Amino acid sequence: MPDDVSSRPVPLAAHRPAAPLKGRAQVPGDKSISHRALMFGALAVGRTEITGLLEGEDVLATAAALRAMGAAVERKGVGRWVVDGVGIGGLGEPDDVLDLGNSGTSARLLLGILATHPFTAFVTGDASLRSRPMGRVIEPLSRFGAHFTGRDGGRLPLAVTGAASPVPLEYRLPVPSAQVKSAVLLAGLNTPGATSVIEPQPTRDHTERMLGHFGAKIAVEPADGGARRITVEGWPELTAAPVAVPGDPSSAAFPLVAALIVPGSEVTIAGVGLNPSRIGLLTSLREMGADIALLNERIEGGEPVADLRGCAGALKAADIPPERAPSMIDEYPVLATAAACARGTTVMRGLAELRVKESDRLAGIAEGLQRCGVKVIVEGDTLSVTGAGGPPQGGATIATRLDHRIAMAFLVLGLGAREPVTIDDSRPIATSFPDFVPLMRRLGAEFREAA
Numbered sequence: 548m549p550d551d552v553s554s555r556p557v558p559l560a561a562h563r564p565a566a567p568l569k570g571r572a573q574v575p576g577d578k579s580i581s582h583r584a585l586m587f588g589a590l591a592v593g594r595t596e597i598t599g600l601l602e603g604e605d606v607l608a609t610a611a612a613l614r615a616m617g618a619a620v621e622r623k624g625v626g627r628w629v630v631d632g633v634g635i636g637g638l639g640e641p642d643d644v645l646d647l648g649n650s651g652t653s654a655r656l657l658l659g660i661l662a663t664h665p666f667t668a669f670v671t672g673d674a675s676l677r678s679r680p681m682g683r684v685i686e687p688l689s690r691f692g693a694h695f696t697g698r699d700g701g702r703l704p705l706a707v708t709g710a711a712s713p714v715p716l717e718y719r720l721p722v723p724s725a726q727v728k729s730a731v732l733l734a735g736l737n738t739p740g741a742t743s744v745i746e747p748q749p750t751r752d753h754t755e756r757m758l759g760h761f762g763a764k765i766a767v768e769p770a771d772g773g774a775r776r777i778t779v780e781g782w783p784e785l786t787a788a789p790v791a792v793p794g795d796p797s798s799a800a801f802p803l804v805a806a807l808i809v810p811g812s813e814v815t816i817a818g819v820g821l822n823p824s825r826i827g828l829l830t831s832l833r834e835m836g837a838d839i840a841l842l843n844e845r846i847e848g849g850e851p852v853a854d855l856r857g858c859a860g861a862l863k864a865a866d867i868p869p870e871r872a873p874s875m876i877d878e879y880p881v882l883a884t885a886a887a888c889a890r891g892t893t894v895m896r897g898l899a900e901l902r903v904k905e906s907d908r909l910a911g912i913a914e915g916l917q918r919c920g921v922k923v924i925v926e927g928d929t930l931s932v933t934g935a936g937g938p939p940q941g942g943a944t945i946a947t948r949l950d951h952r953i954a955m956a957f958l959v960l961g962l963g964a965r966e967p968v969t970i971d972d973s974r975p976i977a978t979s980f981p982d983f984v985p986l987m988r989r990l991g992a993e994f995r996e997a998a
């Protein structure tokens with residue numbers, strides 16, 4: 548979100564609706580895939596046609612940055628975009644600072660691309676992005692020969708000078724992060740020889756899939772201890788390819804959980820991407836007894852897709868194991884909402900990465916739920932949420948801290964709580980789900996402007 552001093556916070560209150568939520572909705576395109584479609588389109592030769600692109604602020608920040616470096620990125624209609632690529636290594640020096648707003652994915656993946664383009668670029672973002680760790684990409688990208696000058700802890704704003712003669716590397720991910728994996732693989736594209744990433748725990752694999760789709764030579768093979776080694780050959784002939792972006796499961800999560808916790812509700816969300824590396828929330832909700840059906844399962848644009856139907860019903864607590872975290876890393880705020888309405892103590896383990904998202908989500912979830920009268924314990928990287936098997940108290944105002952998912956998760960909680968839940972600022976929602984409020988209202992959600 549731009550740091551625009553003239554725009555003011557827009558508080559919003561969610562009230563328990565008088566009637567159940569009903570209907571069918573289509574959530575916007577997947578954020579991860581949208582960023583990558585634009586980036587790969589820019590690095591390919593030819594015209595990439597994209598449908599279903601997420602037109603949220605984060606993805607628009609990626610589009611603007613690529614344009615500033617010489618790729619022709621053009622909107623043709625709702626979700627319909629074309630990119631005329633410049634080819635591997637063909638981007639040029641931007642003549643101003645690249646402002647990536649709230650978007651960690653834009654920052655980390657573009658730094659990967661910039662690391663092997665021999666010019667200097669300056670990168671910044673909003674207060675949230677400027678506080679997030681970039682050392683995790685700076686460290687491996689420096690090994691290609693790139694130079695970074697950043698603030699303490701490698702935080703933005705920073706300057707990157709890409710390597711003129713990059714050297715390939717094999718890199719073992721110290722944290723399970725698809726952004727770090729993707730940054731290294733993208734740097735490897737303009738590097739002679741083979742670049743490998745070893746990931747001990749699987750993370751979302753959209754980069755690998757799209758590399759193959761655009762004609763790169765990419766191999767994914769087992770490595771020691773159950774890890775995966777992903778290897779990309781440098782200087783491939785990346786060729787433009789059409790991309791149909793599926794609905795974002797991380798956005799679908801909000802109307803889905805709302806349907807589960809507002810009594811009598813039945814909601815269908817059409818065309819949701821169900822890549823196996825993204826479905827941890829579905830597994831967890833089903834373990835909690837949620838009534839979720841997958842309808843019309845199909846493959847679209849190389850990704851599994853289905854319509855999700857969620858019906859309200861009693862939820863029970865579950866124990867969510869740490870190894871599931873990468874497949875639902877963005878879904879803990881809304882899972883915690885479901886847990887607050889379930890009977891018993893839901894334990895969510897292995898959440899260290901939540902501390903470095905758009906805000907410290909572990910703290911934000913815990914503090915917000917406590918304010919809503921829910922019993923919460925944080926011990927190390929484990930979060931325990933105790934629900935009474937019915938509506939929590941609510942009746943609080945929640946600090947969203949420039950975090951779209953905290954904002955949406957607490958609005959959903961307000962729909963299921965006894966008293967309204969207010970978020971202090973609804974503007975961050977536009978980073979990933981610009982139509983969230985009207986879409987939810989169409990399903991019957993009661994959101995009111997708050998003072």
Ligand code: S3P
Pocket residue numbers: 578579580652723724725726727729751876877900
């Ligand atoms: C993303 C990876 C995840 C996720 C983010 C999008 C991506 O971040 O939280 O919203 O598109 O690669 P990490 O790689 O930091 O886990």
